[in-house]
Amino acid sequence: xSANILVAYDGSELSRKAVEEAKKQAKLVDDATVHAVTxxxxxxPTANAALARSFMGDMAEEIRPSMERIRxxxxxxxxxxxxxxxxDYSFRNPSSQIVEYAKxxxxxxxxxxxxxxGGVGRLLLGSVSxxxxxxxxxxxxIVK
Numbered sequence: 001x002s003a004n005i006l007v008a009y010d011g012s013e014l015s016r017k018a019v020e021e022a023k024k025q026a027k028l029v030d031d032a033t034v035h036a037v038t039x040x041x042x043x044x045p046t047a048n049a050a051l052a053r054s055f056m057g058d059m060a061e062e063i064r065p066s067m068e069r070i071r072x073x074x075x076x077x078x079x080x081x082x083x084x085x086x087x088d089y090s091f092r093n094p095s096s097q098i099v100e101y102a103k104x105x106x107x108x109x110x111x112x113x114x115x116x117x118g119g120v121g122r123l124l125l126g127s128v129s130x131x132x133x134x135x136x137x138x139x140x141x142i143v144k
Contacts, residue, residue, distance in 0.1 A: 002029065002033070003025075003108050004106050004109075005025055005035065005107065005110075006035045006101065006102050006111070007019055007022035007035070007111045007112070008037055008038070008039075008110065008113070009036055009066075009070060010039075010113075013113075014113025014144070017143045018112050018143045021111050022036075022074075023073075023074065025141070026074070026079045027079070031080075032080065033082065034074050035084060036074070036083040037098060038067060039088055040056050040085065040086070041088045056087050057087070060087060064085055068083060070083060086101060095127075095129075095130075095132045098128070099132060099135045102137070102138055108138050109138060109139045109140075109141060110139070110140045112128075112132065112143065114129050
């Protein structure tokens with residue numbers, strides 16, 4: 001049996017626990033693919049959209065090595081993993097990006113921390129986990 005699992009990561013301790021839980025869940029099935037995902041959101045209205053996009057691009061480049069290390073962790077344990085940095089310029093809650101990604105990639109289980117304030121900034125908040133629980137079409141596992 002195969003499974004597509006999404007783990008939301010933002011650098012926080014709880015998202016680190018979510019990564020560990022994703023490893024456990026992936027090992028319960030024969031052919032799991034884990035999608036390690038982080039969302040970088042637009043900070044808010046700005047007069048210079050190009051500057052905001054540039055800033056978000058810089059943030060994405062800062063976090064990509066962390067996401068690659070997470071991908072490698074899964075691969076070292078024999079778990080296929082894709083890592084994604086999603087940029088959201090729409091001022092929406094990051095939950096929208098995660099729910100859309102889950103739908104587009106046939107995710108069967110989303111794993112995330114109940115709150116997150118990672119080193120990259122405010123990427124996953126308690127409101128994000130709440131919104132994902134309400135709007136995801138798949139199972140959601142919240143790690144505390």
